[in-house]
Amino acid sequence: xxxxxxxxxxxxxxxxxxxxxxxxxxxxxxxxxxxxxxxxxxxxxxxxxxxxxxxxxxxxxxxxxxxxxxxxxxxxxxxxxxxxxxxxxxxxxxxxxxxxxxxxxxxxxxxxxxxxxxxxxxxxxxxxxxxxxxxxxxxxxxxxxxxxxxxxxxxxxxxxxxxxxxxxxxxxxxxxxxxxxxxxxxxxxxxxxxxxxxxxxxxxxxxxxxxxxxxxxxxxxxxxxxxxxxxxxxxxxxxxxxxxxxxxxxxxxxxxxxxxxxxxxxxxxxxxxxxxxxxxxxxxxxxxxxxxxxxxxxx
Numbered sequence: 001x002x003x004x005x006x007x008x009x010x011x012x013x014x015x016x017x018x019x020x021x022x023x024x025x026x027x028x029x030x031x032x033x034x035x036x037x038x039x040x041x042x043x044x045x046x047x048x049x050x051x052x053x054x055x056x057x058x059x060x061x062x063x064x065x066x067x068x069x070x071x072x073x074x075x076x077x078x079x080x081x082x083x084x085x086x087x088x089x090x091x092x093x094x095x096x097x098x099x100x101x102x103x104x105x106x107x108x109x110x111x112x113x114x115x116x117x118x119x120x121x122x123x124x125x126x127x128x129x130x131x132x133x134x135x136x137x138x139x140x141x142x143x144x145x146x147x148x149x150x151x152x153x154x155x156x157x158x159x160x161x162x163x164x165x166x167x168x169x170x171x172x173x174x175x176x177x178x179x180x181x182x183x184x185x186x187x188x189x190x191x192x193x194x195x196x197x198x199x200x201x202x203x204x205x206x207x208x209x210x211x212x213x214x215x216x217x218x219x220x221x222x223x224x225x226x227x228x229x230x231x232x233x234x235x236x237x238x239x240x241x242x243x244x245x246x247x248x249x250x251x252x253x254x255x256x257x258x259x260x261x262x263x264x265x266x267x268x269x270x271x272x273x274x275x276x277x278x279x280x281x282x283x284x285x286x287x288x289x290x291x292x293x294x295x296x297x298x299x
Contacts, residue, residue, distance in 0.1 A: 003048040010175050011230045014040030023213040026258050028061045033215035041229055044198050044221035052172045058217055087116040094161055097190045101160030107167030108145050111137035127151050154184050163192045169218040178234040191236055191293040194244060199223040200287045202252050202275040211254035224284045227291050236293035243286025248275035251287050
């Protein structure tokens, strides 16, 4: 199996890394992976993750919800309930920025977000690596989702909004993708990126058991400072930050499960509420953070 050695930080181009933490792949293999910290900007990076051609097997689990749509188990049942609420919140957030238009969703998964947008008058396009997930989109919603490589074939300035809901951290060549996002967005368009936040209260509490490390599927581990710097590198200016309020519950419950805690569900709910309260006070401390970018020079 080929690995994915990172010689330079994708955010600041530093080649100076220090050891940070080790975490386990709890979904599929049980393997341990080291996470290193960039001394230049603080980005956390999964060390020697599988290369793009080999990482597919780490998604081959019915428990990997973004691809399988499983509702098995109490935590996944809660995820489904919360997702229904959050779909409307996501649409509202996008519409406050743009109104209506053409949205491109990267890493569409099983298609619920694009179905929500299409149902409310949006023109929609999406890309997704998983053949099974694309088939689900077509069967359930009539959405024809393209393979990931189609991203590089879209016309310049085709989209009003490009969204990545917990996807950027999975992309191997994120610098090349960011260049394409800039090219595909209209001049007044928005790039909306949601990623886990390694400086959140729950991340610091659960340490190596924090579910949002999700190694090796998550290659890059951002905090607001690194995400803002990464946007600037690609001519995007950070306009707004929002917390994803319910992610703290899902992540905390999974983290308690990974720790094999007694009364894991209850403990996860309690600590998730603590993390949620902190994110309401300061969205930069949310378990997951939504970043809204504009092309630079358009403020």
